[in-house]
Amino acid sequence: FLQAKSLPHGLPCAWALPEVISFAASHQPKQIEKIAKAMGVFKEGENAKVLAENCAETVRGLMKKINIPTPQQQEIDKQKIMNNPQLKIVEKLGYPMGLSENEAELLMIRAYDGYK
16 A cells, blocks of 8 residues: 555555455464454354454454544555555565455455455
8 A cells, every 4th residue: 555655554454454464364264353352342152254344344343433444535546556566575575364466455455445
């Protein structure tokens, strides 16, 4: 996002957080359970994917409540994000969850489209 337009660092972090939580569900289910408990959205018997989506929706709700602008409101060009050369090197950065280039692209698309 920062390659597409000059922005405060926290905006892209906020946009990405719900998507990273959702992505982590299949890689870190115990951590997602802890996050869901801390956020007050834990329900016994729900799988990590459902818990992660509940957490992500809670984060999005908070973002709306405190008026964090959307990427679209910031006039971010989605094509510039997807053409960012940094997406091509993401596999080599050694993320603990093993983020592939395709997964990085999907996260960026979801971060752009997921918060409206």
